[in-house]
Amino acid sequence: MVRINSKKLILAAGIFASLLTSSANAALNVFACEPEYGALAKALAPDAKVYSATSAQQDPHQVQARPSLIAKMRQADLVVCAGADLEIGWLPMLQMKASNNKVLSTDTGLFYAADHIETLDQLEQVDRSMGDVHAKGNPHLHFDPRKFLKVAQALSAKMIELDPNSSAEYQVALTEFTEQWQQAIPRWEAQAQSLKGKKVIAYHSSFRYLFNWLGMEQVADLEPKPGIPPSSSHLAKLVSRSQQGDVMAVIVASYQDERGAHWLGERTDLPVVILPMSVGGNSQSQDLISLYDSVLTLLTEAQ
Incomplete structure (x- = not known):
């Protein structure tokens, strides 16, 4: 007859429960295409692991699908980009090589900021003779603070969708960001x-x-x-x-x-x-x- 040690059983159950809890509360792993979206993701999810694929000293139109970027995207729960085809020259290659199904679609873990505002300078037709233009509009939208606040609200909702157990934390962070942002806008406009x-x-x-x-x-x-x-x-x-x-x-x-x-x-x-x-x-x-x-x-x- 096999005797079960009750103390060991309780200890094992506690460890298992702890692992489940830590898994449920694991911080989001965020891959940001540009540093402004890395900064926004960190403001909205302070506990998230945020990686920015580019720096402010790089042209976001032109990025090499380096092995280090592929590895980071493979680990991502959420990819946050400007969109409007700004990253069209390199993001699809990264997605293909990373083989991370979680970030292939905006229905899951892919987020495009431009999808959530009315972009400027949209074009009905684009051809090569026009140069580096974007039919979906100008993607450099982060310098309109009113539009950027809408992006922040949409990104927070996406984070809650992906990590509902941390909904309260995301809502608190969004409220703090919104208050700071709304206080800054009149000051900027006066300046x-x-x-x-x-x-x-x-x-x-x-x-x-x-x-x-x-x-x-x-x-x-x-x-x-x-x-x-x-x-x-x-x-x-x-x-x-x-x-x-x-x-x-x-x-x-x-x-x-x-x-x-x-x-x-x-x-x-x-x-x-x-x-x-x-x-x-x-x-x-x-x-x-x-x-x-x-x-x-x-x-x-x-x-």
């Missing part, structure tokens, strides 16, 4: 009041949402076509445009080539402003709020 109506020349349409929110106007692009580097003849045309005297500055994102901007600035006496494109784009941009603070300070000081 940027003098920028309304200002005209700039910028590289690509990276700050399209920022300019739209602030009432600024990008009157010319350093690129002859989106994705095409500045040429000598195109820069010469920009010198002529600048001579109208209504351009405030030349704007370049932290990851973009500054040479064309500085060439133009030297010939027109226009200030060249390097704006952080995302969290980590300069020493001041340590989180989403300080990113906005830095961008607005740099712009207002350039006037």
